[in-house]
Amino acid sequence: EIVLTQSPGTLSLSPGDRATLSCRASQSVSSSYLAWYQQKPGQAPRLLIYGASSRATGIPDRFSGSGSGTDFTLTISRLEPEDFAVYYCQQYGGSPYSFGQGTKLEIK
């Protein structure tokens, strides 16, 4: 089973800042099958990035994903007020699928 470890647990930034979120896998993620989701309180998760670096439909270009193998990064270039939420990575390259524990992005 692939274990995903996200860091930091909480990230405190201001609107306009750049956010860098990390997701490290315990073993290589097959075919870069790594996704990122955003979740706001009381809402279902929303797909942001798939295939490590492809933006989902309707996702602003300030969101970008990178990485391969065991190290992946989600970058938000200029934070907007609506970006403050919890972010999860997920690997779907091998069974069982697994999620990271999440990074909470909060307003400083």
Place this chain on the structure above:
Amino acid sequence: QVQLVQSGAEVKKPGASVKVSCKASGYTFTTYAISWVRQAPGQGLEWMGWITPYNGNTDYAQKLQGRVTVTTDTSTSTAYMELRSLRSDDTAVYYCARESYTGYSIIWGQGTLVTVSS
């Protein structure tokens, strides 16, 4: 538009079973797998398993093997998740999600709160 609509909240006693439904619309139901993910209060996301409606193939998380069953009714475009022998730590919001061809979850249901309490 593509959407998944889940059944309403449930309250169950320990040891009981719960069956949550997820009705799909806006696409051909048999084309894409449906995943189930749960989230305990204040906690992260936990992948539970998936089913391919086309042929009924399933895959489950090891920790839930033997207690969870995911099925589909293609005549009504509905997926079901049944969890048996409920415990207090099964209290969570349960989500269904439509996968892409490769396995990431594109469309999510609104979630169903299942509360297990004596």
